[in-house]
Every structure is written in C-alpha cells, then in structure tokens.
Amino acid sequence: MTSVRVWDAGVRSFHWLLAVAVSAGALTGFVLGRLTLAWHLVAGVVVLVAVAWRVVWGVLGPTYARFASFTYPPAVVLAHLRALRGTGRRRHLGHNPLGALMVFAFLLVLAAIVLTGVLALGGLLKQGPLRAFLSYDAGRSWLRLHNWLAIALLAMIAAHLAGVAFESWRGRENLVAAMLTGDKPVLTEAEATAPVHARAGLAWTIVLALLAAGTAAVAALAALPGRGVPPAALDPVFAEQCGSCHLAFPPSLAPASTWNAILADLQHHFTTQAPLSDEQVAHLRAWLDANSAEHWDTLPSHILRRPAADGSLRITDTPGWRRRHARIPAAVFAAKPVYRRSACEACHADAASGRFAPQAIAIPPAQD
Numbered sequence: 001m002t003s004v005r006v007w008d009a010g011v012r013s014f015h016w017l018l019a020v021a022v023s024a025g026a027l028t029g030f031v032l033g034r035l036t037l038a039w040h041l042v043a044g045v046v047v048l049v050a051v052a053w054r055v056v057w058g059v060l061g062p063t064y065a066r067f068a069s070f071t072y073p074p075a076v077v078l079a080h081l082r083a084l085r086g087t088g089r090r091r092h093l094g095h096n097p098l099g100a101l102m103v104f105a106f107l108l109v110l111a112a113i114v115l116t117g118v119l120a121l122g123g124l125l126k127q128g129p130l131r132a133f134l135s136y137d138a139g140r141s142w143l144r145l146h147n148w149l150a151i152a153l154l155a156m157i158a159a160h161l162a163g164v165a166f167e168s169w170r171g172r173e174n175l176v177a178a179m180l181t182g183d184k185p186v187l188t189e190a191e192a193t194a195p196v197h198a199r200a201g202l203a204w205t206i207v208l209a210l211l212a213a214g215t216a217a218v219a220a221l222a223a224l225p226g227r228g229v230p231p232a233a234l235d236p237v238f239a240e241q242c243g244s245c246h247l248a249f250p251p252s253l254a255p256a257s258t259w260n261a262i263l264a265d266l267q268h269h270f271t272t273q274a275p276l277s278d279e280q281v282a283h284l285r286a287w288l289d290a291n292s293a294e295h296w297d298t299l300p301s302h303i304l305r306r307p308a309a310d311g312s313l314r315i316t317d318t319p320g321w322r323r324r325h326a327r328i329p330a331a332v333f334a335a336k337p338v339y340r341r342s343a344c345e346a347c348h349a350d351a352a353s354g355r356f357a358p359q360a361i362a363i364p365p366a367q368d
C-alpha cells in the first residue's frame, strides 16, 4: 500500500503550534488570571502570526494545504452530511467538507479573538497598539465579546476533537497519527490528486514582510499616549509633602471629593497628622482637583473612583480596591515586607506611575 504526504511540515507545525498556543491562551485567560497576562499576550501573538502564516500557506502551500483544495460547493457539503448517516462514504485525503468548514471557522474565530483582545487591552489597560483610541468602557465591551468568542472556540475545539474521533473510527484510520507523520495511505488510484508544488520562498517572504510591517506599525501606535492617560508628572509640593511618609499616591487613585476631604483634615490624618501650611494645602487642592480620578480613563481610576460607603477616605476601603484584593490573605498585608494595605508599591512595581499593570504585579515572599 502506498502512502501520500497529505499534511506537509508547514501545516503540521502550524496545527501543533496552534494547539499549544491556544491551550496556553485558554489556561492563562480562563484559569490562571491576570497575573499571567504577559503569557496570555505571548500566546495571542503566536496565534496571530500562525494564522497569518496559514492564510498565506493556504494560497501558496502544497496541494492539500491550499484553500482551493478544500473549498467545497454547498451541494457537496450537504451530500457529505447526508452520507454521514448512511454507509456510503467518499474518503477525502485532505479535509472533508465538514472539516474544511471547521478550518475556515477556526481561522476566522481566532483572528476575531486576537482582534477583540487587542481592543480590550487598549481600552482597559491602555496597552498595545490601540491604547490611544479606545475608552475604558469600550474596552469592557470588547473584553466581553473576547470572552464569548473564547468560549465559542472551546466549543469548536470539542467539536473538532469529536469529529476527528468519529472520522477515525468510521474510516478505520488514525487521523491523529496522520497529523503527526503527515502521511495517509492511498487506497484507490483515483484518490491521489496531481501534486501542486508549494511556493515556500514566496510564502516566507510575504510572511516576514507582513511581520516586519506589523511590528513597525504596532510599535508606532503603541508609542502614542494612551487615551485618557494624562502625563503622570507629580506636582513637586505633592511629591515632597505627600510622599514623605508613604508612596505619593498618584492623584488618579481617588476622586476629587476624597482628596478634598483628606486635605480638609490633615490634623487627623488616618493614624497620624500631616502638618502642611494653608498655602500648600490650597496649592494641592487646585492640583488634585485638576488631576483626580475623574480626569483619567485608566483602570485604577475607574475601579477606585467610587468612595467607600461608610465614608472612609482610604483608597484601600473603596469597594473597587476590596474586590480586586479579596483573594489575597490578610496575613500577606500584615507581615513583612508589606506591612500595610496602603503599601501599593510592595506588590505593584509601577505603583508610583499610577499604571498598576497586571504584568507589574508580584506579591513579595514573606520574611520573618
């Protein structure tokens, strides 16, 4: 029995690389949470490059890699569906009509997941190429769609695995092995189509050119200032007076009403007193009024701008802060080296800038 190379090295590498990247994306996105955002983004970039490569390979690759080899007219798809219930079957060396539809659906949904992910990243975290264009609220909507598409993708993967198992059983051939070795046995003379040769050099040139242009465009866009992210320079009086005992909390972390109330009673400043001259207080009031959370569109400014219901002026008593830190054991805050909830900089390397990016979060190991 002769066999034929159905899945070339390119298609096989693409398939398994995609399986790894999508698994990593699902694991970091659904299970591990925002502390693994950096890996989630790496997975997204790998998926994007892989999909772009597959589209080019679908035009320039060898016989069975080409989209043209598995673009079936609707009548053929329907006939295939009908045949599924009967015993008559026509074997497809490449993708069968149903599998082919799945390939196109996968490529579309994967592209949509990456796109909505970039939209969410730009709006919510003011990161990535779209940070200059999207509001926080828009980012939230895109994140919702991103999540739904990811769930749809999981369902499609389940259907794909079921399809592979069913076809392997029905056709008595190991389709998983075929995706590993690339070869399938040829049963009848008629099955072997005349081979089309890949234009690998041209394909790689196009993909590398796309990659270079894409990287340059992303870098240029990501260098634009984020929308609703004013320059974060601290007022010198604020930096000196309000940064002498603790982190000079970026003004975006509380609404104007909270800042005003804090300034109004510096004699009873939480557990101490913070003596500032009337002049300094007036100066800070004007600066904080102009730079409070309401003037920002960042994630911290949005989740922290609603004050605590009991009138507490603490950032760490706001419902937004409580919710985001609910899963951290109280002991972590009480022990060395954190000591206080308000020591944002102990866990957020970028606290002074007000960014609070997930990639900059790390809970320091406890010391005794």
Ligand code: HEC
Binding pocket: 241, 242, 243, 244, 245, 246, 249, 262, 263, 269, 270, 271, 272, 273, 274, 275, 276, 284, 313, 314, 315, 316, 317, 340, 341, 342, 343
């Ligand atoms: C003399 C030292 C001192 C100075 C000066 C000072 N603070 Fe404080 N601040 C404290 C202490 C102590 C706390 C309570 C820390 C804790 O319990 O976590 C605190 C807490 C805070 C908190 C609440 C943190 C939380 O738990 O959410 C804010 C907001 C704050 N200070 C803002 C300011 C501002 C604005 C200024 C400048 C006008 C200022 N502080 C100046 C000592 C100071």
Ligand code: HEC
Binding pocket: 033, 034, 035, 253, 299, 300, 303, 315, 316, 324, 325, 328, 332, 333, 338, 340, 341, 342, 343, 344, 345, 346, 347, 348, 356, 357, 358, 361, 362, 363
């Ligand atoms: C003991 C370490 C620790 C301290 C101290 C701490 N945080 Fe956090 N913070 C975390 C962790 C961990 C997360 C991520 C929680 C999660 O979603 O899994 C987080 C999440 C956040 C987020 C959400 C980030 C995002 O993109 O979802 C904000 C905003 C934030 N913290 C602000 C603050 C501020 C402001 C302070 C100080 C007043 C502070 N944190 C103090 C550990 C800390």
